[in-house]
Amino acid sequence: MLAAARAAFAERGYDGASIRAIATAAGVDPALVHHYFGTKDALFLAAVEAPADPDEFLPRVLAAPPEALGAAVVGMVLHVWDGPARPGILALVRSAVNHEWSARLLREFVLAKIIRRVIGSLDMPVAEREARGALVASQLVGLVMTRYVLRLEPLASARPDDVVAAIAPTVQRYLTGDVALPGRPD
């Protein structure tokens, strides 16, 4: 079931994959998938082997007022990476860099479970949401890579609050500020 779920999420994305299709591919009844995993959400987290559940830390971020969302998001990223989930997330990132299907899963995870929900709390058209979400991801993924993977100083050993102070204005601008938004070419 998990293998079928991984293949479906990587191929069709979080929205496109249905529990029914995953059950069919695994040769089981959809009711069995529901019995084991409950929701599609829980099945997705299991398939990605997510080392941390966004439901645990996202509500606090989403409670921030729009003008403080940048700092809340950066603070959350550091909090999760500086916690016990780090080895698990690092394994996920390594896998994503090495395997195309794994990159797709991580992209879906970051997009569907984190960025989209943060951006979803702001009022704007879908195309703008996508563009702002990708820009936010570009800064957050880069922060994680330089601080935790490449360990570039002084970012690697700087205090979380100092990192938030430096990076949050960028994320805030991407979320709600004045940005020339990139789009897909026509």
Add this chain to the structure above:
Amino acid sequence: MLAAARAAFAERGYDGASIRAIATAAGVDPALVHHYFGTKDALFLAAVEAPADPDEFLPRVLAAPPEALGAAVVGMVLHVWDGPARPGILALVRSAVNHEWSARLLREFVLAKIIRRVIGSLDMPVAEREARGALVASQLVGLVMTRYVLRLEPLASARPDDVVAAIAPTVQRYLTGDVALPGRPD
């Protein structure tokens, strides 16, 4: 010689590794290293297996006035990644994510050969240089990861000019703007 050079650069960094010590570790005469590679710079590029030589594209970036440096740097990164060197750079990034010594080599390469030279063109104290350089790296590495590795839309297929317009203000702020600079804790 290359194995000894890789070990030395990974262990002691670009500045700390000397041709003399590398030659000793490889059991050869320093003159032989000079004969084969010329400068320490060329030896480093060979050791990293650099798919592109910064000397080819950096001069154009450094010719930009300080207030246009952000756009010049982002444009250069996209130009190099959208060119024939992409598979080589991707291999370097994959290796860096998987091996600690490889991460150190990539960090040294990005730091010593690119960021430091870009920042070196600006007049500021060393600690500020380091901090601004790491922040610039956090945005550029993230841009590369989201656009080329995770292929997050619309960043993945946006026109280079549109990407520059969105990202350059961030890099410009990190280079010369008003930033709460992170430092190593005392």
